[in-house]
Amino acid sequence: MVRLLAALPRPVKRLLVGPPIVRDGLTLDLDAQLLVRLDRLRPEPVEDRTPGEARAALLRSTRAIAGRPVAMAGVRALTVAGAAGPLGARLYVPAGAGEAPAPLVLFFHGGGWVVGDLDSHDAPCRALAAAAGMRVLAVDYRLAPEHPYPAAVDDAVAAFGDVVARAGELGADPERIAVAGDSAGGHLAAVLAQRCSAGGGRAPAFQLLIYPATDFVGDHRSTALFATGFLLTKASMDWYEAQFVPDPDDKRAASPLLAESLAGMAPAMVVTGGFDPLRDEGEAYAAALRTAGVPVVARRHPGQVHGFFNATGVGSAAHEAIAEIAGVLRGALMA
Numbered sequence: 001m002v003r004l005l006a007a008l009p010r011p012v013k014r015l016l017v018g019p020p021i022v023r024d025g026l027t028l029d030l031d032a033q034l035l036v037r038l039d040r041l042r043p044e045p046v047e048d049r050t051p052g053e054a055r056a057a058l059l060r061s062t063r064a065i066a067g068r069p070v071a072m073a074g075v076r077a078l079t080v081a082g083a084a085g086p087l088g089a090r091l092y093v094p095a096g097a098g099e100a101p102a103p104l105v106l107f108f109h110g111g112g113w114v115v116g117d118l119d120s121h122d123a124p125c126r127a128l129a130a131a132a133g134m135r136v137l138a139v140d141y142r143l144a145p146e147h148p149y150p151a152a153v154d155d156a157v158a159a160f161g162d163v164v165a166r167a168g169e170l171g172a173d174p175e176r177i178a179v180a181g182d183s184a185g186g187h188l189a190a191v192l193a194q195r196c197s198a199g200g201g202r203a204p205a206f207q208l209l210i211y212p213a214t215d216f217v218g219d220h221r222s223t224a225l226f227a228t229g230f231l232l233t234k235a236s237m238d239w240y241e242a243q244f245v246p247d248p249d250d251k252r253a254a255s256p257l258l259a260e261s262l263a264g265m266a267p268a269m270v271v272t273g274g275f276d277p278l279r280d281e282g283e284a285y286a287a288a289l290r291t292a293g294v295p296v297v298a299r300r301h302p303g304q305v306h307g308f309f310n311a312t313g314v315g316s317a318a319h320e321a322i323a324e325i326a327g328v329l330r331g332a333l334m335a
Contacts, residue, residue, distance in 0.1 A: 133326075
């Protein structure tokens with residue numbers, strides 16, 4: 001039903017969703033407004049569900065907004081090392097990925113550190129691999145509340161180290177491995193890049209942060225502006241945070257934006273949505289990286305809501321964003 005409604009002519013969709021929504025000088029994209037309208041049909045918000053119920057609901061919703069799977073030259077299930085044992089992973093190899101050793105994008109899915117998995121982000125990972133023409137390796141890290149902070153971060157760091165060590169097996173060049181993620185996954189990629197930089201060992205060649213969570217301590221204007229009505233709410237953010245960082249003493253350490261130093265980190269692209277509660281903390285992190293001398297591409301998609309990276313089957317916004325991201329990745333890893 002979602003995909004059928006999204007395929008309707010624009011005038012018909014406008015009649016269905018009502019007049020344009022304007023906030024903070026931005027106009028909500030028509031297809032995003034359609035998703036917002038449909039989201040009101042949810043029986044209950046995520047904060048009223050158990051983690052298991054929330055995980056099942058996210059998988060249903062991501063499948064509803066995903067388009068047809070993009071064909072790959074190869075998709076392989078494997079495991080990578082986590083901090084406490086093997087983690088499931090999925091390697092996407094697109095046609096024209098090039099002969100090994102080639103660039104590789106190590107991807108961590110979003111979902112508030114509580115929900116999401118390899119299947120929930122299969123569609124955007126395929127689209128990103130195809131658009132960039134490079135391998136994407138998605139990792140299924142441990143989730144909260146069963147495994148609170150720093151379990152997911154530790155898994156991300158361990159997975160990166162394992163992928164570097166096994167680069168030849170994966171067809172990857174260990175000098176050209178980027179870390180990436182959306183939302184909670186963007187947070188993990190950012191903290192991983194910080195830890196690698198501080199540790200003095202092998203570090204990612206690039207970091208792609210798609211509407212990342214970066215601050216568990218401060219208040220940001222966009223959180224209040226878009227607290228309700230735009231898919232991700234302040235109430236659900238608080239619920240996810242409580243599952244992931246239950247100890248208040250960990251909040252500062254878990255916040256990439258509050259790191260003592262960002263100097264010397266990998267070049268980055270930070271992608272945000274204009275109607276996303278996480279918008280301002282993501283953009284603050286981009287600004288902090290730039291102030292620290294890190295090359296940064298900061299890109300706001302003004303009419304988009306949180307989660308638009310997954311909406312590959314609804315409108316063109318996801319594909320346009322992925323095409324732009326792919327160009328930046330190619331410039332960073334194939335130059």
